[in-house]
Amino acid sequence: MSIDYRLFIKPLVFTACLLPVAWLVWALLSDRLGANPFEELTRQSGLWTLRFLLLTLLMTPLRELLGRAWPLKYRRMLGLFTFFYASAHLLTYLWFDQFFDWQEIFTDIVKRPFITVGMLAWLLLVPLALTSTKAMMKRLGRKWKRLHQLSYGIGLLAVLHFLWLVKADLREPLIYMGILLALLGFRLWHRRRQQFPLRRGKAVADLSS
Amino acid sequence: MLIKKPSDIKPSEITPQSVYQRRREFMRTSLGLLLAGAGLPGLSAATLPRSGKLDAVKNPSLSTDETLTPWANATEYNNFYEFGSDKYSPAKLAGRLTTSPWRLSIEGEVARSGSYTLEDILRPHALEERIYRLRCVERWSMVVPWVGFSLAELIKRFEPTSRAKYVEFTTLYRPEEMPGQKRRVLDWPYVEGLRMDEAMHPLTMLAVGLYGEILPNQNGAPIRLVVPWKYGFKSIKSIVKIRFTEQQPVSTWTRSAPSEYGFYSNVNPDVDHPRWSQKRERRLGEFLKRKTEPFNGYAEQVAGLYRGMDLKKYY
Numbered sequence: 209m210s211i212d213y214r215l216f217i218k219p220l221v222f223t224a225c226l227l228p229v230a231w232l233v234w235a236l237l238s239d240r241l242g243a244n245p246f247e248e249l250t251r252q253s254g255l256w257t258l259r260f261l262l263l264t265l266l267m268t269p270l271r272e273l274l275g276r277a278w279p280l281k282y283r284r285m286l287g288l289f290t291f292f293y294a295s296a297h298l299l300t301y302l303w304f305d306q307f308f309d310w311q312e313i314f315t316d317i318v319k320r321p322f323i324t325v326g327m328l329a330w331l332l333l334v335p336l337a338l339t340s341t342k343a344m345m346k347r348l349g350r351k352w353k354r355l356h357q358l359s360y361g362i363g364l365l366a367v368l369h370f371l372w373l374v375k376a377d378l379r380e381p382l383i384y385m386g387i388l389l390a391l392l393g394f395r396l397w398h399r400r401r402q403q404f405p406l407r408r409g410k411a412v413a414d415l416s417s
Numbered sequence: 418m419l420i421k422k423p424s425d426i427k428p429s430e431i432t433p434q435s436v437y438q439r440r441r442e443f444m445r446t447s448l449g450l451l452l453a454g455a456g457l458p459g460l461s462a463a464t465l466p467r468s469g470k471l472d473a474v475k476n477p478s479l480s481t482d483e484t485l486t487p488w489a490n491a492t493e494y495n496n497f498y499e500f501g502s503d504k505y506s507p508a509k510l511a512g513r514l515t516t517s518p519w520r521l522s523i524e525g526e527v528a529r530s531g532s533y534t535l536e537d538i539l540r541p542h543a544l545e546e547r548i549y550r551l552r553c554v555e556r557w558s559m560v561v562p563w564v565g566f567s568l569a570e571l572i573k574r575f576e577p578t579s580r581a582k583y584v585e586f587t588t589l590y591r592p593e594e595m596p597g598q599k600r601r602v603l604d605w606p607y608v609e610g611l612r613m614d615e616a617m618h619p620l621t622m623l624a625v626g627l628y629g630e631i632l633p634n635q636n637g638a639p640i641r642l643v644v645p646w647k648y649g650f651k652s653i654k655s656i657v658k659i660r661f662t663e664q665q666p667v668s669t670w671t672r673s674a675p676s677e678y679g680f681y682s683n684v685n686p687d688v689d690h691p692r693w694s695q696k697r698e699r700r701l702g703e704f705l706k707r708k709t710e711p712f713n714g715y716a717e718q719v720a721g722l723y724r725g726m727d728l729k730k731y732y
């Protein structure tokens with residue numbers, strides 16, 4: 209009898225997704241986050257949020273490219289980890305940056321565009337996390353898909369957040385933007401191909417006739 | 418002079434670590450010896466080459482008695498875009514900067530303009546240690562014991578003309594050794610400026626060391642400006658040119674984002690950076706944030722320079 213190794217993959221991926229936060233906590237406690245550790249926590253959690261968001265958005269194209277269903281099995285988990293890291297990121301801001309000074313926080317949200325779009329991105333993640341269960345998927349039916357297409361907008365807001373917060377060096381946010389646009393561009397291209405599968409063939413045929 | 422030439426190092430010996438360490442030693446030796454050779458008070462040539470110590474006379478009247486930021490933090494967490502736009506690259510990459518020989522040119526509205534060696538620039542000045550607060554525009558701060566002398570003393574020596582209203586400083590441009598300059602993140606070379614009365618103010622200093630040690634490269638070796646009541650980016654590093662002008666210079670950060678970084682850039686809790694409030698700051702090593710003080714706590718000494726000026730307009 210052989211063991212079905214696939215049973216172990218999901219717990220393994222789950223554990224891997226916890227590694228960044230485990231590393232951050234360990235690095236904080238052992239004084240490895242540099243001279244300004246609390247700022248570093250905000251920055252690292254922000255970066256991991258963005259990375260998880262992009263990983264989540266990678267699953268659908270990956271299914272198409274590989275022609276296999278397994279990437280979709282990880283989409284929900286990755287999406288929930290995105291929300292987890294986004295919430296941790298938000299918490300580092302509320303706590304270590306503002307010390308829960310709600311008036312300052314409110315001012316930041318309405319006055320600083322990079323905070324406004326970051327906040328909007330987090331708020332939009334909330335309904336997606338809440339409707340991530342199988343039951344919700346069933347209940348919402350076709351609407352579920354529409355709702356979860358909000359993740360494209362969240363991606364754009366997240367990248368805008370990053371672009372607007374850097375002082376002068378845009379290289380890093382632009383790299384992330386490039387990856388996001390590739391992932392979204394793939395969907396557009398793929399949809400066109402599915403909608404008009406015969407067009408091109410027909411056009412060629414027309415021309416040659 | 419007993420200066421080891423860089424060519425003494427065989428290419429075969431070059432690994433990043435050894436280059437770094439040798440250069441540090443070489444720099445310390447050469448700056449130490451040149452200062453010792455210049456007959457500065459309190460300097461002992463015998464101890465210099467190893468430790469790189471600069472025995473400076475303490476100046477308590479211009480110093481704060483706040484707790485010093487640990488040396489490790491002050492020398493690992495730096496904004497020095499010439500070596501990369503993150504805080505930790507300068508400490509990693511600045512070792513490759515050659516700081517000796519070093520020349521400084523004095524230009525513009527000044528009687529004794531010319532190109533001088535660092536030795537010539539430093540020779541007549543006695544070194545002092547002053548403990549200043551440093552407030553970065555990014556809302557963190559440190560307390561640093563600088564070693565140097567008043568910029569005013571140097572300015573007087575070179576006799577600016579009556580037309581000199583401003584002083585403009587320029588950082589070295591050497592992309593081979595300053596990898597951050599290979600990309601146009603900022604409009605190189607880095608330029609900063611002060612109004613003449615700001616430059617002549619007794620708090621304004623040129624530093625060649627910190628914590629009694631020769632300035633590490635990432636902190637702006639071999640010579641940098643320190644203006645404690647302004648945001649840190651005004652305190653330009655690794656200076657190669659000082660120019661006296663009639664027109665107000667355009668600082669590099671002002672050129673990059675005029676609405677975010679003004680010419681004055683005095684520390685001011687009431688004027689927000691467009692992307693964050695300046696009301697509070699985190700002193701490195703502390704958890705809770707402190708209130709930011711007007712002029713970084715130096716209002717008593719410097720507020721007079723700006724009497725009658727609208728500080729929200731001239732930010």
Ligand code: HEM
Binds near residue numbers: 253323327328330
């Ligand atoms: C989906 C949501 C979000 C994503 C993907 C995200 C992503 C990021 C990224 C990539 C960074 C830059 C890290 C770096 O500097 O290397 C960052 C920084 C930051 N984010 Fe977010 N963020 C999100 C939501 C938020 C929210 C809701 C807030 C606060 C209300 C926020 C506040 C900040 C702050 C204060 C910084 C640091 C800025 C600085 O270093 O000056 N973010 N975020």
